[in-house]
Amino acid sequence: MTLVDRPGPGPSDITETGRHRLDDLQTAVATPAARPVSYGWHPRAALWTALTVAAVALVVAVLDWSGVAVPGVIRIPAVLLAVFLLPGVPIVVALRIPGRALATALIVSASLSVNILVTQISMVLEQWHSAQTQTILLVVGLVASIAAFRTVPADVRTGPLGLARAHWTPTRLAMLAALAVSLALFIVAARGLDILQAGPYGVISLVGPWYFLGLLLLVATIVLTLRAGHIDHIVMTAAAALAVVYNTMLVAVATGEASVPTAFVHRGFVSVLAASHRLPDLEDARYSWAGFFSLATHIQESAGFTDLTDVLFWAPVVFGPLMCFGLYAIAWAIGGNARIAWMAVLLYQAFNWYQQDYFAPQAVAGLGYVAILGTMLWQLRRSPLPAPAGLDRVLPGRLGEVLSLARRTPGRVPGFGSGRTPAVGATLLLIITANTVSHQMTPMLTVLALAAFAVTGTTRYRTLWLAAGLVFAAWFSYGATDFWMGHLNSLFNEVGQIGYSVNRGVGQRLNGDPTYKSMQYLRIAASGAFVVVAFIGWLTCRGRRAWLVSGLLCAAPFVLVTLQSYGGEMIIRVFLLASPTLAPFVAIALVKLSRKLRRLPTVLVTVVAIILTLGMGVLETTNRGLNAAFEASTPAEDALTQGLINKIPPNSSVMVFSHAPHSVGARRALDPDSPIVGYIDSFPCLDNLAQCTENRQPDYVLITHQGIEMMDLQLGKPAEEMESDIAALEKLEDYTMFIETDSVRILHFVDAPAVDLSAELARSEGKDN
Template identity: 35%
Template structure:
């Protein structure tokens, strides 16, 4: 039996072998029939979803069908027509192209005043059907040169799969038990890790054990590893939301409010929020809500973090395979990525959607670069050699044009560039910061000579400047100094992002420092991994890609979140580099140790490391759960508020927590009752400003206690004082929230 040190690629994930560009392999009839299934299934879906929406039928699972429509129409047949030799990359591009199309068509409908989600869905369905007919007529080909149809697993493999499946099902059961038993109200300064309970930790151990057992096998099973990665994503990213019965992160509820505004007014919310200048995500969410037949986008909030992380696994695996050169280490990097993702930028938000598109572009460019390098290296006697470090060799990549990847001809390469341009255009109209990172990434590939798409960075940069200048003029007009004021202010940007956030309760400060320490460990592992591959010819490319994400601190503080965004964009590269270092550490063993003992040692060490990554991810991600969560009681209080609001009303709050921004956006305004904002104590502020409603709750208390260092129970004391004053009465009171209304005229 082999140990982890054998760099043997996972079946089905092996790097493409050089071959004649454009060559189509001979595929067996059974394989061809199998490739027709997704084309025909998505064609049926493309017709069914707009038809059901047009008739407004109460079909079971309608919301899931609508989501599947957005993820597959029209990307599946369009990408199938490219005949990409890598099935994983094709799958990633199909989903990203469908999402990008939804973003762009929703934006076009909003800007042109042609808002009609059903008609636009029918238009996409027609494109999908036409592309499907064309691909079926040509005969679908997705396998690479030399690919063979997979055989049926042996009986022993099926038994191993059954055991692993049972362990993963048990892990999900333990996770569900933990979610039902956890008391999130007791999560204080230490965050989520202090209250998850033993069933949650047991679930992590089971998932880590299954993944480790597969990774030390001679031929790891990609199906089992994919299932383990999905279960780990569920355990890490859906726990708090499922336990609360509602979606956390109040900003996600604000995005629901934006969606409802667009649905009601068929226009963006200009003048109410700066994000109105990038309306693509909110408009697409409004169209999705209409197709799904649900009341609003809150139906998609609860499992959004799990969805975004699960969707990222496919392009992430492509990226990791290119960086590590090994399917085994690539799978290890997937689990490392999940355990290190504490940044919580994966809720129902534009940046999460734009990041998926960015990650797909990165995966495509790295796949093309890796395939091109292998093709060039195969023609060299003795294999690849490191490039000379002279000035001429440093400038040489600027004029280098890589060869076509094996299995891709010139025409399909141009079409692939068109797909990347469409993804980039969708990113430009979706999010403010992601296009900057995308331009830098594209430029790095040009400077290092690892892309044929040499002008793509310039086109995307012009699109970004054009949209920012005209489409986002409401955002920067009169505030240009604030937009460019942070450029070059590295120290101030870092201070806003790091130092100013480590405040409040001493235990809470310690947990924030744990976050910083865990991030530092992850970065040091990645730097070590980079050092291990420095002799590779593409090491400069990988290093510059990681550094380009870090350069964002030169440009913006981004409201104090720039370091978070740096980690988000660097994470797809940090994870495989860290996995390379971990692989080297985990495969070390004393000399003379028998092979079987080496394997068991590697298995135990890997299981411990993966469990540690899961526990560290839980601890660092859940630090703010006390005030970032939105309980079912918060939602009930917010719904009572929305039902009683009148246009022009004011709502008093101590802290932006809860579900309150999820409806009636723009019809009411906020009165902040904290002394720093009002310049009066909360009670005096409320009785002076007299907001019509005062919404208070446990999450506001937690934020004031942990972040501001206030005494516990501030919101409860304020509510009691306002009730004693006789000016307010209770409209709603629950375990976690209460709503007061002004009694009488202001």
């Protein structure tokens, strides 16, 4: 599939004559006056793909039941494709959702939602059986795909794919060749990075000329393609995917490990669920929204993974491109053309330094959120929209018209009758429910977004926001008790405390190393500029039917700041969640600016556009990689930390210098004699690490490069002082260092035995930068 979105079916596409009407969920009745139903994509090809995936995955599941080993090269793709495609494909085909981008966004979100809900129910009820669950899901997907063939009309309009021989022009081939060279240069540049040398400037201080040359090729391809008279969607699809790689994979390719340390925490949660097949009690608040982790556990067992380390690495280049489909659908509905849609997709990447597209619930919830917005905005664009009326009789003028908006109900999308329209709403509610059991914050924003559609009279689903709110309230009350039990007052005390949320999200982050603190202002400036330009673009769109509701959608995430601080993450998250609707208006503003430059020489405008786009790419590389010094993980940090936690004697105590995300796992959560892991929890302890360690007398001391850099850059304790403290600790003769690599040092107390970590050392040998 390519990211080519096309208008949905209109009155000219589907007609009703006499007694003949297209049934919403059954085979169309052919009449002489009927015209082809416009999909903009190939429904039969999609169903055949779904059938093939379901059949292969079902065979794999049956063999798994039988104890027959299936090669990973077959088993892993079959399981993953089934999770992302089933039963979404038959659902979306039956609904006849038009447009490749919107259809793909809904296929993926609906499939993930069904899988999340089924696996979460199994986990909550403690009736876990991954092979049985997988078989049921695949049988349902197989039957649904077969049945969905009956819903496809005999005559459909699919739209061109752009794959015909005539489309493979020298220009396309040259552009694709440039992207291939750019990818090769990226890999060479990334593999040449010594990530342990990253400091307060982050990864930008490490990249060399090969990286900038590759980035230049990428941005030149994008600018030239967008400025062409006809946009080549094949080239833009490849360019968007490569932009995701540049934005998310630089540190990961350099180290061979996931670039966000929290991903390893999530891996640990999955290992806990895989070992116990139940939700642990009072272990971590995130287990109260464990839908994502239940699905990940199902994937780990069904695909035959020992753990999900490899999945962590590749997750950004799966979630990132999938996000592009929903972004394109939103931008198409707001902007109305492919050029603006593609620009919005790329602008989202160019300012997405928030790093939430890793192996995390937020990434999956984000896919669902953009699918919901894309569907609602598409319906608004295609539906008949009556003028607001009612209160204008009592309050004449603009005020009465505005107050009448909530009384307005749009007509149905042409071709979507009394059956298919509520079926689309039910699909959205399915996605909302899955998001509710997977993520704490996105469901709250979804309620606000749906309420914005309701109060502006731009949706037929006037009570969907209420249904979403009830689902969230029900889960919060009964499914998330471990989260709020015992500290409900503190949760409500944060409501309305905007200053507190801002201070935790911004003020408390502007600490530590002075250079690193100054670099943080680049991030703030980039996000601020993005909002300002989007606001300007929004103002220029006044008069469009989506103008008011899209403005409310941009503003809705910022309301969340008044509700809670989200552990200091709220400010980052609101900018992240606002970006899908801000990006189209930034694109609109830039397009309108470019129209004022038409009198300038084309070559000059193109060169300036390339330079400015390259500057945005460099800025994003800087912002995204600013935390590389304390977020990048080496293979040794991962392997040795896991080995230490798993092999030390029962009830041993471990003192970690800073944090240890790789230590989270089944033993710490489930073993009654699990190791006791302690951290540097006070500034007096930080001021004199040697004395603090001597006072606590832990059995083992774990020191990682990641932790040293975090204390240096975020807490303001220079690395030189910490090295001096470590040397003083060794001189006390109470501790002996038995592991020392470039990124990991482990000491044991004189009365505690040294642990044999030779296997873990061998596993990371030659990979530790």
